[in-house]
Amino acid sequence: MLEIKNLHVKLADEDKVILKGLDLVVPKGEVHAIMGPNGSGKSTLAYVLAGREDYEVIDGDILWNGESILEMEPDERAAKGVFLAFQYPMEIPGVAGLTFLRTAANAVRKKRGEAELSTPDFMKLVKAKAAALNIDFEMLKRPVNVGFSGGEKKRSEILQMAMLEPSLCVLDETDSGLDIDALKVVSDGVNALRGPDRAMLVITHYQRLLNHIVPDKVHVLAHGRIQRTGGKELALELEKSGYAEYAGKAA
């Protein structure tokens, strides 16, 4: 279970406070959506969960399975099951996709006390998971994300997620830059990972992603706090009314 308590976050090298007392609980087995206007702090929340250094937590706590992760390095969090699918996946020139996947998969396995994957096992696994995501295997021999289209990068993120078998999946604007077909493939990939032991936080600006990844709950984030929580119908309501009612000054 993910528990975020009274979280206050500012930019590390500026005084600007972005999250101002955010409370959120996502139980295992549930998918929660975070929606909100631009600048409301959605991506900040994603990065803070993953442990990016550019942000500083000034108050509150983040508990994953009852344990605070704030003092953990990003790779420790990954080993604990936290995975962030980036809004803008990064390009790594010179590192082949397969090398990266294998290094990452074995690093988390090692930390989780599991055996490292042998070459044949790894290849079998990655081939099956890539095929399910419509990823051309040849693409994985190329440097990570270099020269990939927007859709290819997002599928590559979901492949990494599938390979690392996280227990907390955070998807930051995974729908941005995707056409309808790619959206379907990516959503199918995410849905395949839904399960009783996995919590998911799907961050999005638009409701359309939630037609494919149907959430258990929808939260509206604005002015650095959760302003409203509802079922999946809340997303439809927001699609109609827009974020205008949250645009004013902070509640």
Next chain:
Amino acid sequence: MTVQVIKTKAEQALAARIGSLLASSALSPAEKRVREAASSEFQTRGLPSRRIEEWKFSDLRNLLKEAGNDQGSTPREALEIAQRLGFEGVDADTYILIDGRMVGRPEGQGEPGVRVERLADSVRHDPAVLGLSDVSTLDDGQKSVLALNTAMVTDGAVVTIAPGTPTTRPIHIVHVGLGAVAVRNIINVGAGSRATVVETHVGGGEGQRFENAVTTVNLADGATLEHLFLIETDQGSAYLGNIIAALGASAVYRPFQLTSGAGLLRQQGTITFDGQHGSFDFSAASVTAGEGHQDTTLVVDHKVPHCTSRELYKTVLDGTARGVFQGKVIVRPDAQKTDGKQMAQALMLSGEAEFDSKPELEIYADDVICGHGSTSAEIDPDLIFYCRSRGIPEAQARALLIESFIGEAVERIDHDGLRVGVMARAMGLLRRSDT
């Protein structure tokens, strides 16, 4: 008024070294004349200083504190070092030199069509072998370094590949040495032949080394040579290298170099296109730490039309290391359709490291494509975060990113077994400099 330049300690040591070589009774009068002329040229010019434009980043007069002491290698130890420098799974013909002298007889070892001789034998037979062809693009400091080589060179490999020979085995010339030594290799590849030559230059155990190495390369029409240099220069040691290459029509010259260590290195390449449709494809990986100083300077002379030159220089700098890349491309008035590109990239692991990159294009023809680029950056913290968010610990993420940076140069080696072997060696160097 005559100005008497005070000789540096290194210059004095080198003059003494040449003096003792010239005193040898084994020299024929003709050889003695060639070497004495070179010696006096070196002593008149002295070591290159920053007053020579091409040496402004590498002031040898100032940087070269000593020129190796008289102590040579322990032969058995040096031989053991040399024998460890092979490449696993690569069937190469290996020639070993210790302290500037070839071990054993090279005759009859190579493939059909390949002849390897000792330079010492060739010089004894005809001292004119020591003469270097007159290349118009040599700089004054380089002339001094080359004269020093002519004066004190003791041995090397003379490799002659007959026309129409598609060799399959790489030729590996290993030089292990201590003290002040000079070697020269001569590689002549006949028309339409293909060859792979690897030169490894390392120290022969604990001790100072001053090595002056020259390789001349002559590629006849349609010849292809992949030429690898693996050079280690430890703290307190120096390596002055020169590659002088002439390419015939449709010849392909592909040098690669992996240079490492905390010592002083200046590797200078002088490339001339003598025939049309020639191709020069240079790539380099450099790993420098401590107080290391590594300078690679290339001059490519496009004398004729339709030739292509490519240069990729990648350096990882740590500590207070300094990296220098100077790439000059001359396009003569007749050299239309020249295609020349160069890229120099430095990865700075320390705030105190320095990288100087100096591209220079001298273009006298109007229908050419020439370009250059240079970057110098730290490891991208965003990429480190991305790797860590996938569970890869920081040290491993850094290593992965450094390896991939160097790997882009190593990947350009054509020979499969050598590419794998050089990559493994480069990874070993990075891990060593990491600690």
